[in-house]
Amino acid sequence: DAKTTQPPSMDCAEGRAANLPCNHSTISGNEYVYWYRQIHSQGPQYIIHGLKNNETNEMASLIITEDRKSSTLILPHATLRDTAVYYCIVRVAGTGNQFYFGTGTSLTVIP
Amino acid sequence: EADIYQTPRYLVIGTGKKITLECSQTMGHDKMYWYQQDPGMELHLIHYSYGVNSTEKGDLSSESTVSRIRTEHFPLTLESARPSHTSQYLCASRRKETQYFGPGTRLLVL
Numbered sequence: 001d002a003k004t005t006q007p008p009s010m011d012c013a014e015g016r017a018a019n020l021p022c023n024h025s026t027i028s029g030n031e032y033v034y035w036y037r038q039i040h041s042q043g044p045q046y047i048i049h050g051l052k053n054n055e056t057n058e059m060a061s062l063i064i065t066e067d068r069k070s071s072t073l074i075l076p077h078a079t080l081r082d083t084a085v086y087y088c089i090v091r092v093a094g095t096g097n098q099f100y101f102g103t104g105t106s107l108t109v110i111p
Numbered sequence: 112e113a114d115i116y117q118t119p120r121y122l123v124i125g126t127g128k129k130i131t132l133e134c135s136q137t138m139g140h141d142k143m144y145w146y147q148q149d150p151g152m153e154l155h156l157i158h159y160s161y162g163v164n165s166t167e168k169g170d171l172s173s174e175s176t177v178s179r180i181r182t183e184h185f186p187l188t189l190e191s192a193r194p195s196h197t198s199q200y201l202c203a204s205r206r207k208e209t210q211y212f213g214p215g216t217r218l219l220v221l
Contacts, residue, residue, distance in 0.1 A: 032208070041150065043201050043212025093208050098144075098169070101154040 004088045009106040012082075018075040020105050022088030025069040032093045033064060035073045036101065037084040044087065044101065047073065051093075078109045114138060117202050117213035124192055125221050132187045132216045134202030142205040143185040147171060147198050148215075154201065160185055192220045 005023040012018040024033065034049040048055055048062045050071075055062040061074040075082055087104040115136040124130055136143070145158040146169075156169030160179040174196070175189050185204075189196055197220050202213040 034208070036210075041148070041199060041215065043203065043215055044154070044210070045212070046209045049208060098156055098159070099210060103153055 004090055004102060006086075006088050006102070006105045008103065009108070011108050011110055012075075012078045014080060014109050014111050015077055018078040018082065018107060018109070020073040020075075020086050020088075020107065021070065022073070023070045024088070024090045027068050027090050028092075030092050031090050033062065033068075033071045034089040034091065034099070035060070035062065036087045036089065036099075037082075038087070038104070039081075039084040047086075078107075080109050080111065083107060083109045115202065115204055115211050115213040117200075117216050119216060120214060121217045121219075123219045123221065126191075126193055128192050130189050130192055130218070132200055132202075132218070134185045134187070134213060135183050136185075136204040136211070136213075137183060138204060138206065138211070139182060140204035140206050140211075141182065143179070144203040144205070144210070145169070145175075145177060145185070145187050146201040146203065147173065148201060149198050158187065192218075194220045196220050 032051050035047040036044040038044040050062045064071045085104040085106050087101045118133045141162040143160045146154040147157050148154045155171035157171050157173040158177040160166050166177050175187050177187050199215050199217050201215045203210045
């Protein structure tokens with residue numbers, strides 16, 4: 001599975017959009033991009049995933065560049081409860097390949 | 112919302128004791144996982160199962176063992192706990208491309 005690179009930490013003002021970047025320059029054509037988050041050492045929570053089209057759900061939007069070498073997770077209106085570690089994972093879907101969570105980005109939402 | 116449970120949530124135990132961490136899910140998922148995570152550090156996969164009577168070791172070497180006799184139940188056992196086993200243990204199940212995690216068990220071995 002392709003390796004991902006994320007900034008170790010970010011801040012965001014409450015009510016503003018939080019844009020979390022992820023680089024995955026070695027991604028292959030059949031690998032999906034997944035995002036999970038972990039709030040204060042609870043179990044990680046699934047957010048969203050996509051292959052090449054932009055995706056949106058009730059939690060977030062996922063923007064994948066046309067060359068698929070990077071992506072951005074967008075939390076449109078960050079709240080204090082969005083303070084968490086966000087993990088970007090790249091893997092082939094529908095296989096036995098495991099999820100490698102890495103170190104993620106620690107997002108702090110500031111009042 | 113996924114229904115996956117772990118007990119106990121917190122455990123303090125002496126060196127040499129045998130412990131079993133329980134994990135149960137009511138969703139009928141075949142795939143289940145155990146991760147180990149130290150504070151502020153990465154999650155490491157220590158065991159996984161693709162169904163009843165299927166168990167495999169993960170990427171991180173662990174002295175623990177697991178069993179999968181029933182679909183809904185995936186317990187993890189340490190035969191002789193040591194201080195180096197102090198960590199958080201997270202159980203997960205998977206449906207399609209989504210993993211659902213339990214709340215975790217925080218283990219402290221004295």
